[in-house]
Amino acid sequence: xxxxxxxxxxxxxxxxxxxxxxxxxxxxxxxxxxxxxxxxxxxxxxxxxxxxxxxxxxxxxxxxxxxxxxxxxxxxxxxxxxxxxxxxxxxxxxxxxxxxxxxxxxxxxxxxxxxxxxxxxxxxxxxxxxxxxxxxxxxxxxxxxxxxxxxxxxxxxxxxxxxxxxxxxxxxxxxxxxxxxxxxxxxxxxxxxxxxxxxxxxxxxxxxxxxxxxxxxxxxxxxxxxxxxxxxxxxxxxxxxxxxxxxxxxxxxxxxxxxxxxxxxxxxxxxxxxxxxxxxxxxxxxxxxxxxxxxxxxxxxxxxxxxxxxxxxxxxxxxxxxxxxxxxxxxxxxxxxxxxxxxxxxxxxxxxxxxxxxxxxxxxxxxxxxxxxxxxxxxxxxxxxxxxxxxxxxxxxxxxxxxxxxxxxxxxxxxxxxxxxxxxxxxxxxxxxxxxxxxxxxxxxxxxxxxxxxxxxxxxxxxxxxxxxxxxxxxxxxxxxxxxxxxxxxxxxxxxxxxxxxxxxxxxxxxxxxxxxxxxxxxxxxxxxxxxxx
Numbered sequence: 001x002x003x004x005x006x007x008x009x010x011x012x013x014x015x016x017x018x019x020x021x022x023x024x025x026x027x028x029x030x031x032x033x034x035x036x037x038x039x040x041x042x043x044x045x046x047x048x049x050x051x052x053x054x055x056x057x058x059x060x061x062x063x064x065x066x067x068x069x070x071x072x073x074x075x076x077x078x079x080x081x082x083x084x085x086x087x088x089x090x091x092x093x094x095x096x097x098x099x100x101x102x103x104x105x106x107x108x109x110x111x112x113x114x115x116x117x118x119x120x121x122x123x124x125x126x127x128x129x130x131x132x133x134x135x136x137x138x139x140x141x142x143x144x145x146x147x148x149x150x151x152x153x154x155x156x157x158x159x160x161x162x163x164x165x166x167x168x169x170x171x172x173x174x175x176x177x178x179x180x181x182x183x184x185x186x187x188x189x190x191x192x193x194x195x196x197x198x199x200x201x202x203x204x205x206x207x208x209x210x211x212x213x214x215x216x217x218x219x220x221x222x223x224x225x226x227x228x229x230x231x232x233x234x235x236x237x238x239x240x241x242x243x244x245x246x247x248x249x250x251x252x253x254x255x256x257x258x259x260x261x262x263x264x265x266x267x268x269x270x271x272x273x274x275x276x277x278x279x280x281x282x283x284x285x286x287x288x289x290x291x292x293x294x295x296x297x298x299x300x301x302x303x304x305x306x307x308x309x310x311x312x313x314x315x316x317x318x319x320x321x322x323x324x325x326x327x328x329x330x331x332x333x334x335x336x337x338x339x340x341x342x343x344x345x346x347x348x349x350x351x352x353x354x355x356x357x358x359x360x361x362x363x364x365x366x367x368x369x370x371x372x373x374x375x376x377x378x379x380x381x382x383x384x385x386x387x388x389x390x391x392x393x394x395x396x397x398x399x400x401x402x403x404x405x406x407x408x409x410x411x412x413x414x415x416x417x418x419x420x421x422x423x424x425x426x427x428x429x430x431x432x433x434x435x436x437x438x439x440x441x442x443x444x445x446x447x448x449x450x451x452x453x454x455x456x457x458x459x460x461x462x463x464x465x466x467x468x469x470x471x472x473x474x475x476x477x478x479x480x481x482x483x484x485x486x487x488x489x490x491x492x493x494x495x496x497x498x499x500x501x502x503x504x505x506x507x508x509x510x511x512x513x514x515x516x517x518x519x520x521x522x523x524x525x526x527x528x529x530x531x532x533x534x
Contacts, residue, residue: 015054319456458497485529
């Protein structure tokens with residue numbers, strides 16, 4: 001090599017890159033025309049006056065053209081407290097140690113999902129751990145669950161006999177509708193260079209919809225002994241979800257995505273050998289079902305509110321409760337919830353849902369002004385307006401929640417209030433606990449009686465006995481005899497629900513004893529003796 005002495009300026013040289021890289025105009029004219037101007041450029045914000053400018057300046061002088069069509073100006077990587085990293089401050093992170101410890105995919109996913117590329121990023125190693133837990137661990141566990149049962153049944157990804165999606169159970173059609181809705185949103189985000197929102201959408205899908213809802217609610221379908229049409233549909237549905245997710249995460253997590261994809265398709269003749277040789281999938285709009293998505297959203301939302309009450313009140317999920325009161329938003333709401341009612345009741349372990357139109361005396365609500373949205377509009381009248389909103393009666397609040405107009409008059413001037421201007425708060429009623437979010441309110445009857453307590457104890461016993469069965473190496477079809485230590489409430493639970501316990505655990509006999517040596521963890525820090533014999 002020899003040094004080039006005819007140097008105008010280093011930035012001028014960098015601005016000549018689009019032509020110099022092809023040795024244009026001396027050769028490669030066709031290649032140059034195919035690649036110019038560039039679709040996209042990304043560099044740090046400090047390149048604005050340097051590279052970004054000189055690229056355009058030269059392109060304008062030589063071709064009367066721009067040098068690139070789109071630009072993302074990357075923010076800086078700061079320490080977790082928002083300070084610029086420097087050796088002097090001792091807050092610099094060694095990227096090679098980070099990559100060695102956490103892997104490239106987890107590091108990259110954290111950085112791109114945590115902050116928009118054009119914003120500064122406060123880098124915290126704990127965030128990488130959280131990214132690993134939220135996405136990669138959940139995906140790994142979901143894949144492992146699928147692989148375990150698919151291998152046991154010798155199910156193939158090329159299974160030509162799987163029923164059409166339209167004939168599959170509603171839960172399958174729902175998750176595929178969710179998946180294809182995600183595909184549409186993902187493409188729009190990525191086309192707009194909004195990789196952060198795209199990554200977050202994938203996390204929500206994997207955690208909230210695929211793992212915590214679809215797989216959890218369908219475990220029994222995968223556990224079934226024979227490879228039925230229903231089971232094949234479940235395999236095909238989950239397989240499609242995992243393959244498409246592997247494709248969508250591949251630009252950000254190239255190594256994990258390829259590992260996942262190859263494991264899912266290695267025995268298939270219909271799939272390319274690597275995720276990076278596939279085309280990014282596009283949504284099949286025939287699979288999108290807005291009504292189904294809406295119904296299942298209600299099921300998830302209502303279940304989440306009920307479970308939050310249980311958690312707050314320290315009511316175990318295996319302890320059954322009597323009633324949920326659900327104020328009706330509109331006729332369509334009740335119709336939708338009715339179609340997923342059994343799913344909700346099973347999920348939250350409650351006996352019945354009761355719809356109510358008049359919430360007076362059952363659900364008490366108060367209205368509170370949102371100072372953030374109203375402050376700019378009302379200015380000095382804000383305090384008076386807040387008092388008026390706080391004094392609204394139950395009827396006015398109910399009408400407003402259902403979409404009715406709400407206008408208040410302050411100092412002779414009328415203000416029409418939007419939904420975001422008013423926060424509606426539900427208050428607890430004796431014997432009930434209330435939770436609200438996004439316009440949906442639920443009231444849970446938390447009153448206990450002997451029947452509910454006995455059933456809850458029976459469910460806890462089934463759980464402990466099933467764990468013992470699993471750990472003792474019994475076959476799933478083996479019959480057993482059970483003895484249980486007669487702690488408080490045990491005999492009552494067996495008297496009322498003994499048949500249920502025996503049916504669930506494949507037991508021929510179920511008896512109590514004053515003392516049993518084999519102890520397992522029980523409720524409230526206690527231990528209980530349980531023995532099982534084949």
